[in-house]
Amino acid sequence: KNEVEQSPQNLTAQEGEFITINCSYSVGISALHWLQQHPGGGIVSLFMLSSGKKKHGRLIATINIQEKHSSLHITASHPRDSAVYICAVPPFGNEKLTFGTGTRLTIIP
């Protein structure tokens, strides 16, 4: 069974701080997804990556396939980054996603 673990569960930081959220999984995968859930509940896909690093604005996602680990970084954090960040993985040969429980990020002005 594929297990997906995220850390930390909750993170509070001051505006401008560098943020790191971690995701570990237990089985081989084809790609990993990072999602952002807004306070109202809607979810937006941030990244899908299968190797290396991807960058979009102030967000950077990295993945180490051998170590089964991914990180999501936010540079120069801002209160509008406050949300729940979720990682999700589809095991090889399976399109269904297994989701982590999410990291609740709060950025204080």
Next chain:
Amino acid sequence: DGGITQSPKYLFRKEGQNVTLSCEQNLNHDAMYWYRQDPGQGLRLIYYSQIVNDFQKGDIAEGYSVSREKKESFPLTVTSAQKNPTAFYLCASSYSNQPQHFGDGTRLSIL
């Protein structure tokens, strides 16, 4: 603009009633999914459909039913057999192996 529309945003159900949650997409995606989200838990898959007129059970299908008569629509019925229906329900769609697009969700509560 293309996207996924879920309605209603809030839904209340009396004990013993069936309720249907709507999910419509205009992204021309073949695959559609229904998830349930409970506090402190990751999203769990209820049902998914990869093509019209076909769908498969997910991890927690008991007490739910779906239909996929049109590519654009994938309604979810929460039946009276679902003993703990209070949750946040999310619909998603995608092309094969591509990131899923999510709706804004429906929050279901029992009166």
